[in-house]
Amino acid sequence: xxxPPAADFERIFHPKRLAIVxxxxxxxYGFGSGILSACRAMGFEGEIFPVxxxxxxxxxxxxxxxxxxxxxxxxFAVITVPASAVPGALEACRRxxxxxAEVVTAGFSELGTxxxxxxxxxxxxxxxxxxxxxxxxxxxxxxxxxxVTLLPGPDLSRESGPVAFLAQSGGMAIDFANAGxxxxxRFSKVVSYGNGVDLREDELLxxxxxxxxxxxxxxxxxxxxxGGAFFEALETAAARKPVVVLKGGTSEAGRRAAIGHTAxxxxxxxxWSGVLRxxxxxxxxxxxxLARVCLAFSYLPARRFTAVSCVxxxxxxxxxxxxxxxxxxxxxxxxAGELRSRIEAILxxxxxxxxxxxxxxxxxxxxxxxxxxxxxxAEDERxxxxxxxxxxxxxxxxxxxLGVRVTEIAPFEELASAVAGVVRDTGKPVVVVLPNQKRGRxxxxxxxxxxxxxxxxxxxxxxxxxxxxxxxxxxxRVNQYHGWxxxx
Amino acid sequence: xxxPPAADFERIFHPKRLAIVxxxxxxxYGFGSGILSACRAMGFEGEIFPVxxxxxxxxxxxxxxxxxxxxxxxxFAVITVPASAVPGALEACRRxxxxxAEVVTAGFSELGTxxxxxxxxxxxxxxxxxxxxxxxxxxxxxxxxxxVTLLPGPDLSRESGPVAFLAQSGGMAIDFANAGxxxxxRFSKVVSYGNGVDLREDELLxxxxxxxxxxxxxxxxxxxxxGGAFFEALETAAARKPVVVLKGGTSEAGRRAAIGHTAxxxxxxxxWSGVLRxxxxxxxxxxxxLARVCLAFSYLPARRFTAVSCVxxxxxxxxxxxxxxxxxxxxxxxxAGELRSRIEAILxxxxxxxxxxxxxxxxxxxxxxxxxxxxxxAEDERxxxxxxxxxxxxxxxxxxxLGVRVTEIAPFEELASAVAGVVRDTGKPVVVVLPNQKRGRxxxxxxxxxxxxxxxxxxxxxxxxxxxxxxxxxxxRVNQYHGWxxxx
Numbered sequence: 001x002x003x004p005p006a007a008d009f010e011r012i013f014h015p016k017r018l019a020i021v022x023x024x025x026x027x028x029y030g031f032g033s034g035i036l037s038a039c040r041a042m043g044f045e046g047e048i049f050p051v052x053x054x055x056x057x058x059x060x061x062x063x064x065x066x067x068x069x070x071x072x073x074x075x076f077a078v079i080t081v082p083a084s085a086v087p088g089a090l091e092a093c094r095r096x097x098x099x100x101a102e103v104v105t106a107g108f109s110e111l112g113t114x115x116x117x118x119x120x121x122x123x124x125x126x127x128x129x130x131x132x133x134x135x136x137x138x139x140x141x142x143x144x145x146x147x148v149t150l151l152p153g154p155d156l157s158r159e160s161g162p163v164a165f166l167a168q169s170g171g172m173a174i175d176f177a178n179a180g181x182x183x184x185x186r187f188s189k190v191v192s193y194g195n196g197v198d199l200r201e202d203e204l205l206x207x208x209x210x211x212x213x214x215x216x217x218x219x220x221x222x223x224x225x226x227g228g229a230f231f232e233a234l235e236t237a238a239a240r241k242p243v244v245v246l247k248g249g250t251s252e253a254g255r256r257a258a259i260g261h262t263a264x265x266x267x268x269x270x271x272w273s274g275v276l277r278x279x280x281x282x283x284x285x286x287x288x289x290l291a292r293v294c295l296a297f298s299y300l301p302a303r304r305f306t307a308v309s310c311v312x313x314x315x316x317x318x319x320x321x322x323x324x325x326x327x328x329x330x331x332x333x334x335x336a337g338e339l340r341s342r343i344e345a346i347l348x349x350x351x352x353x354x355x356x357x358x359x360x361x362x363x364x365x366x367x368x369x370x371x372x373x374x375x376x377x378a379e380d381e382r383x384x385x386x387x388x389x390x391x392x393x394x395x396x397x398x399x400x401x402l403g404v405r406v407t408e409i410a411p412f413e414e415l416a417s418a419v420a421g422v423v424r425d426t427g428k429p430v431v432v433v434l435p436n437q438k439r440g441r442x443x444x445x446x447x448x449x450x451x452x453x454x455x456x457x458x459x460x461x462x463x464x465x466x467x468x469x470x471x472x473x474x475x476x477r478v479n480q481y482h483g484w485x486x487x488x
Numbered sequence: 489x490x491x492p493p494a495a496d497f498e499r500i501f502h503p504k505r506l507a508i509v510x511x512x513x514x515x516x517y518g519f520g521s522g523i524l525s526a527c528r529a530m531g532f533e534g535e536i537f538p539v540x541x542x543x544x545x546x547x548x549x550x551x552x553x554x555x556x557x558x559x560x561x562x563x564f565a566v567i568t569v570p571a572s573a574v575p576g577a578l579e580a581c582r583r584x585x586x587x588x589a590e591v592v593t594a595g596f597s598e599l600g601t602x603x604x605x606x607x608x609x610x611x612x613x614x615x616x617x618x619x620x621x622x623x624x625x626x627x628x629x630x631x632x633x634x635x636v637t638l639l640p641g642p643d644l645s646r647e648s649g650p651v652a653f654l655a656q657s658g659g660m661a662i663d664f665a666n667a668g669x670x671x672x673x674r675f676s677k678v679v680s681y682g683n684g685v686d687l688r689e690d691e692l693l694x695x696x697x698x699x700x701x702x703x704x705x706x707x708x709x710x711x712x713x714x715g716g717a718f719f720e721a722l723e724t725a726a727a728r729k730p731v732v733v734l735k736g737g738t739s740e741a742g743r744r745a746a747i748g749h750t751a752x753x754x755x756x757x758x759x760w761s762g763v764l765r766x767x768x769x770x771x772x773x774x775x776x777x778l779a780r781v782c783l784a785f786s787y788l789p790a791r792r793f794t795a796v797s798c799v800x801x802x803x804x805x806x807x808x809x810x811x812x813x814x815x816x817x818x819x820x821x822x823x824a825g826e827l828r829s830r831i832e833a834i835l836x837x838x839x840x841x842x843x844x845x846x847x848x849x850x851x852x853x854x855x856x857x858x859x860x861x862x863x864x865x866a867e868d869e870r871x872x873x874x875x876x877x878x879x880x881x882x883x884x885x886x887x888x889x890l891g892v893r894v895t896e897i898a899p900f901e902e903l904a905s906a907v908a909g910v911v912r913d914t915g916k917p918v919v920v921v922l923p924n925q926k927r928g929r930x931x932x933x934x935x936x937x938x939x940x941x942x943x944x945x946x947x948x949x950x951x952x953x954x955x956x957x958x959x960x961x962x963x964x965r966v967n968q969y970h971g972w973x974x975x976x
Contacts, residue, residue, distance in 0.1 A: 029889065034889075037889070083838070106838040106839045107837075107838035107839075110838070111838055137838075137839075152882070152885040154885065154888055154889070155884070155885070155888060155930065167804075169802070169803060169804035169807075170802070171801070171802035171803060171804045171805065172804040175804075175923075175925045176925075178925040178926055179925045181926070181928050181930075181931075182926070182927045182928030182929075182931070220804065222804075222807060248804060248807040248808060248811060249807050249810070249811065250811055250814075251810045251811045251813065251814030251815070252810070252814065253798075253809070253810030253811075253813055253814065253819075253820035253822075253844070253845060254807045254808070254809075254810030254811040254814065255810070256810065256822060256843045256844075256845070257803065257806035257807040257809070257810050257841065257843070257845045257847065258803075258807045260803065260806075260841030260843055260847060261802075261803025261804065261806065261807060261841070261847065262803065269811075285957075286808065286812075286955070286957055287804075287808075288955070310741075313659070314657070314658070314659035314749075315657060315659060315745065315746075315748065315749030315750065316655075316657035316659045316660040316663075316708065316710075316736060316749065316775075317659065318745035318748075318749065319657075319710060319736040319737045319742045319745040319746045319749060320736060320742070320774065320775075321741070321742075321745070322737070322739045322740070322741030322742030322743070322744065322745050323736060323737065323738055323739045323741075323742040323757075324774075325739065325741055326738075326739030326740065326741065326742065327739070331741075332741035334741075334744060349595075350571070350594040350595035350598070350599055351594045351595075351625075353745065353748030353749070355744050355745070355748055356741070356744075357741060357744070357745045359745065359748060359749065394640070396643070397640040397642065397643070400642055400643060401517065401522075401525070401642070435663075437663045437664075437666040437667045438666055438669070438670070439670045439939070440669045440670030440939055441670075441936075441939045441940065441943060442643065442669075443669075443670070444932065444935065444936055444939065447932065447935050448929075448932055451927070451928055451929045451932065452929065455929060467774070467776070469773075469774055
């Protein structure tokens with residue numbers, strides 16, 4: 001491993017004195033004002049210094065007319081002024097002793113013009129060991145433990161967690177941070193670094209590999225700065241904790257888009273897949289898969305799960321589970337006859353099957369029965385993890401018949417409690433699948449009930465996926481990683 | 489092609505006199521009563537004859553004590569009595585001159601017992617050219633144009649449309665019918681046929697190939713009865729209209745589940761893929777893909793779309809679009825410089841790129857500007873279809889800042905109107921992608937807004953997908969089919 005990163009990341013991610021350069025002085029809405037209100041909504045506890053040449057106040061805070069006028073020093077700055085004013089603003093922040101700054105402003109090399117490239121070179125030249133730059137053309141940093149947030153992030157979670165996310169793309173960063181909110185991902189740090197003139201994937205990976213707040217590193221990359229440094233940082237990080245990478249721009253049209261987006265060169269899919277595999281980093285195909293795989297790494301013990309049981313109804317889902325498991329290299333072993341008989345004895349007949357996949361025959365089997373089935377299936381020593389597929393959305397038809405709201409009769413709290421008890425007693429993790437085929441305007445009560453159900457499971461440490469294929473795919477990535485890293 | 493099907497499908501799908509055998513006489517809820525109330529909720533316009541030995545009334549209808557007691561003849565019957573009583577009920581329906589019956593009851597060969605197999609043989613022996621049997625162990629038929637519905641189907645759409653769906657699995661049938669509701673699929677006929685002792689995939693395919701109500705045939709198969717007859721029917725049907733097949737039970741665990749589910753033998757993935765390709769039927773990997781591909785066939789003109797434009801924001805989505813297009817064999821050609829300049833002139837700068845994928849820089853570009861971009865891109869003669877990616881969910885952040893509800897400010901009606909105008913004027917179809925990264929308990933207003941937005945697009949004939957990969961994947965299946973069937 002190379003030298004430790006030459007950046008004061010503590011002051012960058014947890015600034016006590018933060019400048020936001022380029023707020024609106026006249027009550028208008030812009031990137032600067034947006035970041036300001038978002039940081040305050042997130043409960044940022046340090047001091048904020050808004051800057052605009054016109055002065056005045058914003059949100060009750062005095063606006064400094066220039067960075068130099070800010071009383072005292074700075075830890076970090078958010079720069080949102082027009083591109084031509086960016087170099088001057090950065091120099092002023094450096095004079096103030098800031099450890100770094102993020103440049104949200106776009107209009108640099110990604111324009112593809114000589115002027116844009118020249119301006120970007122001036123920005124790059126300002127960066128130094130003591131003053132690190134994120135961006136330009138990024139959405140900045142989100143760090144729930146300090147309350148710094150990216151754009152537009154007033155409604156992101158204030159809870160910290162194990163997932164770090166690196167992205168050149170600001171859009172990917174905010175999408176991923178948003179998805180975390182409902183999917184159950186909690187973040188240590190999210191960093192978007194845009195064109196990446198200074199701080200970028202290699203140094204950030206080295207930092208996050210050491211960061212105690214971070215247990216899983218996710219990255220969306222369009223290109224890399226220094227290929228050798230990147231590979232070394234990736235390999236070192238992946239040896240310490242799971243690293244999951246989505247590579248964008250591996251097609252001709254994708255590369256064209258990446259050049260206009262973050263001035264990055266894409267590279268071929270084959271080469272990238274080879275590099276990631278060699279570094280023992282997990283590759284995924286899209287941002288949704290990236291989120292699901294991080295969810296699995298966050299909620300599951302650090303090991304492989306090669307044989308699972310699958311419990312749920314009805315029959316076609318059991319068939320789909322078997323097919324998806326084979327596709328993902330996971331075994332669903334047939335249970336022994338004696339165990340099968342004991343499971344069959346508590347399931348509705350006809351319509352059920354205890355062979356594994358275990359088809360419980362209908363969506364209305366009570367939580368305590370499902371828990372009992374999971375408890376029995378866990379007795380098979382080969383089973384390392386259990387997948388529970390619950391078709392809670394079918395309670396909508398019952399609710400219509402009974403004339404009540406679906407939230408009143410779908411027993412998700414009882415199910416979550418019962419399943420958490422099974423995990424506690426058996427020591428074998430359960431992954432929950434909550435499909436929904438009722439997503440229309442007349443079924444928003446089902447969507448609401450399932451959002452509540454998801455939260456009930458997540459609160460008890462049970463990860464939730466939308467489909468069986470998605471769940472087994474995420475588990476297979478966990479298996480891939482721990483197959484490479486089986487310890488000493 | 490073989491002989492025409494020996495079944496009076498008109499009387500089966502559009503019965504004027506329908507018996508429901510096995511309703512509850514005491515106000516309880518069972519399969520029979522469920523089908524009865526669902527058919528009435530669907531507006532079934534024929535006469536319904538409920539049957540239970542106890543007599544009495546249900547929902548204001550007199551209950552016949554036996555099938556023989558029903559006054560006059562029958563067209564079709566739904567059988568929900570216990571398995572041992574099924575043969576007697578079927579014989580009585582045949583005596584009444586019914587064209588057929590569906591047997592919802594389970595407990596036949598799928599039990600894996602000698603008794604179950606024997607009972608199923610008795611059922612099979614009752615079927616004849618004049619009296620056809622669907623099931624046993626199925627959820628029956630859904631035919632919106634007659635108001636016959638399957639279990640539990642009170643809330644399915646009453647609108648007819650071009651999609652027919654065949655499934656052994658009742659669960660798949662009801663899931664697919666439910667998904668149609670919000671996804672925009674409209675059905676001619678949905679048929680679940682369970683263990684398939686009599687009517688099954690081969691005859692149903694031959695019927696649907698001729699059926700004028702049906703424009704696309706979707707099928708979920710766990711096994712087939714007569715391989716030769718199936719292949720011939722499949723090939724004939726696929727030569728007339730798109731046939732899309734999901735094959736379940738191609739893994740060891742999947743086959744085990746399929747035997748317990750519909751007593752079907754799975755077969756290997758490789759053999760099945762080969763058979764489907766040879767018959768020029770489109771193969772898909774899961775039920776969600778089946779639905780998306782049917783959506784594309786339903787809403788798009790019958791042709792290939794090998795070169796497309798992709799319009800939306802931000803940059804990472806453009807990159808993802810390019811990569812997904814290449815994966816699916818679709819070209820996103822770079823636009824010529826002159827067209828590019830005209831598009832750049834109307835897009836926000838910096839942050840946008842008109843290379844194709846066209847990155848419109850931010851999610852708040854007004855509908856009329858997006859429509860103007862689509863109009864310009866359509867001028868490129870190579871472009872055969874356009875994909876519009878709209879990040880409407882980002883209006884939630886604006887709504888929070890402004891203190892209003894997101895439905896009030898997200899301009900989906902204007903966008904749907906403007907895009908429909910572009911399609912009308914340019915003659916080039918537009919496919920809409922509405923991703924959502926805000927799906928949690930606090931963002932149900934976003935889910936609601938997007939359900940409304942989806943409906944606004946669908947009403948104007950514009951298909952909507954949740955992601956770019958999903959949209960391009962569905963288009964690639966349309967391309968695959970029309971690549972095989974390019975007319976004379």
